[in-house]
Amino acid sequence: MSELQNGVIKLYHYYYWHKKQSFQYKEDIYLHWVAFAVQEGRFRYELGSLEEGEAVDGDWVVCPPGTPFRREVLQPLSFFYLGFEWSTPPSNLPLGKLTFADQERLASAYRYMQQLYALPPEQAMLWRNRFIQELWDGYVLQQLLPMADYWGAGDSLMLSARRKLQELAFQNVSMKELADESGLSPVQFTRRFKAAFGCSASEYVRQLRLDHGKRLLIESPLTVDHIAQECGYDNGFYFSRVFSLHIGMSPSEYRRAHRL
Secondary structure (H helix, E strand, O other): OOOOOOEEEEEEEEEEEEEEEEOOOOOOOOOEEEEEEEEEEEOOOOOOOOOOEEEOOOOOEOOOOOOOOEEEEEEEEEEEEEEEEEEEEEOOOOOEEEEEEOOHHHHHHHHHHHHHHHOOOHHHHHHHHHHHHHHHHHHHHHHHHHHHHHHHHHHHHHOOOOHHHHHHHHOOOOOOHHHHOOOOHHHHHHHHHHHHHHHHHHHEEEEEEEEHHHHHHHHHOOOHHHHHHHOOOOHHHHHHHHHHHOOOHHHHHHHHHHHH
């Protein structure tokens, strides 16, 4: 999404759920764009065959119209349900999990949005639309600027954690052990790493592994199973599944397309 440009959001539906224990429907299909903006808790999601994963506070999961949206609460979930359309679509439509680096801005907007029930409904919706648009614009800026270095520049503890992840990325990485070494709980570590670099530690490791896998597919004659082991995955099947999900083609297809 490096070429992501601003789009204009038209908010139609808005609900806030507090400490939801489970979803009434395990799967739904919407006629409009939907975002689940997580304030607290954790849930697992699948967007048809396009993407799957877990979302925590600081994440939005964006589902396009007509896409099966499967979900399961993993920890009591407080979140904003946003139903919207694009008055002016962005250059690259967002899909799946968006992680917001500016946690302070996000938390402030969420607090204001929850207080808007005191206003008449139409006026409250206009203000919610404004806050959502501002958050989206901030996310676009986050993608356009070299934020990974900017956000983490002042957090020496997270810079140290990132260096450790770079060293261990192709081995079995325990995020709990890394959090313990940092003197933080797993939840605190996740929030702080995400605030520093705009993604979770797990997402960062996955990207390191996929980048390494792409290089090996192009530059080496190794089999997919061997490359999977070199990248820290237990087997070629799981590596192929993760690779296809996030790169958009299988490892074999990627190798054929990029090797001279």
